[in-house]
Amino acid sequence: MRLTILGGGGFRVPLVYGALLGDRADGRVTGVTLYDTDPGRLAVMARVLADQADGVPAAPAVTATTDLDEALRGADFVFSAIRVGGLDGRATDERVALAEGVLGQETVGAGGIAYGLRTVPAAREIARRIARLAPDAWVINFTNPAGLVTEAMRESLGDRVIGICDSPVGLGRRIARVLGAARPQEAWIDYVGLNHLGWVRGLRIGGRDELPRLLADPVALESFEEGRLFGAEWLRSLGAIPNEYLHYYYFNRETVAAYRQAERTRGAFLRDQQRAFYAGPDGTGPAAGAALAAWDRTRAEREATYMAENREAAGAGEREETDLESGGYEQVALALMRAIARDERATLILNVANGSTLSVLDPDAVIEVPCLVDANGAHPVAVDPLPYHAVGLVTAVKAVEREVLAAAAAPSRTAARAAATKAFALHPLVDSVAVARRLLDGYARHHPGLAYLR
Ligand code: G6P
Ligand code: MN
16 A cells, blocks of 8 residues: 655654554555655655654655655645645734634634635545546545545545544543543444534543433543633533634634734744754754654644643643643544545545435535444444534535635636635624725735735
8 A cells, every 4th residue: 555645744744654664564554655746845755754653663664756746646645734725824824814803723713714725626626636646536635624635635635535633522532531441442423513613512432422420420520631721611501512623713812812922823833833843953954873763852842732722722732741742633644544444444534425314405515523434445434413503603614605705716816815705704703894805815925825806
């Protein structure tokens, strides 16, 4: 099996490679091709992976290229984890939004729209190339905003592209642990929504729904990340545990205020942190032999500061030790590949076409939902309908995503600007059409990838 990673110079590639190194079973990945537009980042990542493989027998062979077509030919699996505009772009997304007093997070609110508007054209082009050069490959999309980007790639790839995110897995694992499940992987999680916009409505261990027991216990509720972010009382009112990203909706004023007060936004922090990592002590990156340790230090700092502003706004304190190891993202990817490649049935929360799962959305809308996965791909399981308050958010945000998709495919600049304005204006976290217009102009001015909106 050969795996191609688009965005192969990206910081989280060693997580994936680490998971592959731990897979000794038949049919495992034996070759990895890293593709990136930046040869410098590729060289650094190749060094980190070489450090990781050191002493591991039959480690997957790694090659690196800046030629997309070469990377795609012969791939069995393609991971897409690109960042159009880099972390500089992410910091700009935050800054432009905050100047208007609204949220600029990379996937939620104005920032997510700006990021989507410049990522969708690139994702569509990549999907078309995959369809041509590797028509049998399965594509796993990590690129944020993951649901929207997966929906764009489906236009060329259909069910062969599947989006993933580790937030629901992390949430399920934390709840299962608090409830005392011996093996959190064996808990059945009733979760549905869009990417970064979903709710756990039940968690069955051995057939029994244990969530009511958790909701009735304020101490247990506030013993894990989401419980501390949202507070026991609000979770009890909802009767569900929201994805951590819903903190930006339910506590919007507080999170915007925390972002404004922060010395640096998340994107700016990561931009500076990663710049230092990729430069290394002498500008050419960490040396062979020292690269893995440097990467791991950087990773640990990134994990420890994840959603720091939200935790500060909520008075939620530090992250749990067990949440710092990662293990979510790459394990979902590996489990998905194994299920497809070896026809090993697995249930995973993934971003796939709605079909008839949520009656309030059309069949092509990408949603995030538990899926049964086998050699034929991922099939969403039936879930209970969402309550009205969740339907409101899910349908509003899907409408926004559709405007982003329309803007990026519009036949004229005027049509593109009209759709993009609608995307900003219709988002529940943008409170005025006038603000939406200024956001569009601000983003179009700053981002080369948004020249089509100028
Ligand atoms: C979570 C989200 C991802 C996001 C990641 C890193 O796992 O689900 O979508 O990419 O966190 O966030 P960060 O702020 O560190 O880039
Ligand atoms: Mn995610």
